Amino acid sequence: MKKANLFVIGASKCGTTSLYEILKEHPNICMSNLKETGYFAKKTNHRKNVNYESYYYHYDDEKVIGEVSPIYSELNVVPWVPREIHNYNSDAKIIYIIRNPIKRMESVWKQTMSTGHWREKIYEQKFGVNINIMPLDFKKAIFNYPPFLEASKYWEQIQEYRKFFNDNQIKVILFEDFVNDPDGVMANIYDFLGVEKVDVSNQDVHLNPSQGKTMINPKYKKVSKLLQEINKRLKMPYIIKRFVKSKVSKPIPQNTIEGNLKKDILNILEEDIIKVLSYADKNINYWKF
Template sequence: MSLLNIFKNKKRDKVGLFILGAQKCGTTSLHYYLDQHPLLVGSQPKETDFFSFDGYYEKGVKWYHKCFELNLKPNWLLKFDSSTEYLYIPYCAERIKKYNSNSKFIIIKRDPFKRAVSAYKMYRALSEGKLWSKSYLKKVKMHNSVLQSKMIELLNRKPFPEFVNLVEEEIKLLDQINNDFIYEPSLISRGNYEHQMNRFLLHFPKENIFEIDFERYTENTIEVLNEVLVFLGVNHDFFDESYDFSIQLKSSESFSIDAAAYKHVQQLFNEKINA
């Protein structure tokens, strides 16, 4: 359904676009860029986590819609939410279906191993207190109790596990539960994009989902952004060099691991993700 049809059908009060993730795949920059468009209204904060965190979901739709009120523009047509947990947590697709059956989705896919490296750095920084804050802990506690405990347990581990050890630990967990959903650690699991997409395809047609390759997005940002606008049914040549592309897309993340160990864990990782 185009934005014009959403407007005619008076359905625009509901959020109609969800940038699902994946985690550590450039959703922050995509949210920022799309929010520059006069017809598009991004949530504040970028990740509302309304459909993924029970504590927020129980507050109801009126609370959710307040996340967009401060950002409304004179001629806006579409609200969008960029919460990466929606892609990974199994019950989110069904919750979004109940909320708006005409929803559209964007998924950014990144090489699963590179995504895992980036996620590991984030988790380690959180564990070491570099990103930890009372507000973040409060947000984690809005999860349902099982997911909350898994995240807090991971971040409280001292010393924080090395990348290789955490990958090996997750492989053992996945083997024990026959590749079913686990919340944390999820370095491997969050890279299984097809499995996660299939949950949404149970509730929404494939044409409602737009896939972006992370590498192409970083190298051809303007072209990809205008393709997103085509997908949404709005003017497709809006973005050009005049817009603010100050958010750094290219990852320079690294951490200390010797070459042999790196090769070993990459092999383990790829064997599991392709199983």
């Protein structure tokens, strides 16, 4: 098998799941069987027992081979990723989906609450990086937990990739464009990848939405961990797991970024926003804050 040559690096909650599913359907693109391999974000000791090519066991001489891992654009946590990808394949192409950072962080809050970042060291489990558990306080999470404010410094992330890859190897697309004009955006992406255009008008670009997500009720935190261990050993049927989850879960508290908090965040991100929108050939007022 030839080397993977496409890396969709994120950002999280910017349509990466939808893009992955669409790319999977292209006859000349082989996407990893696992959407987020996170392989190049893993420290060496977390990577040594993984055969990267096993993610592409279904490869059948496609022109493009790729994966989608939003952790690759959280370089404040895993700064070695651009270098590692370059060492693996210096001819690879990079796609980066970005979104109004305020809306993205509100969505990330629901995602991380749902997936348990507030009760487990997810980064350590998956990548071998020791990051504290996410604060349950929304404002503290924004300023202190990696996928929020730091991961919204899109220009900072791109700059690190530009140290290793030429600009003609990097494509920045906007989540809002992807939602409003999926055909146009995908035609642009197919052209970037050098594959024939295909019709995506019947594809759903609203996969993995934030609406309706729930979280484990903090008062059942210990119980939920016990149930996780039981499930690992006994493999409970899905219907039982769903019933148990419904009993120990609750709706995620609704939090929005507005007022002084919004001003503080935009003051921090202002220069980054201007530069990344310019790089993406967009008007600097594109997001209309």
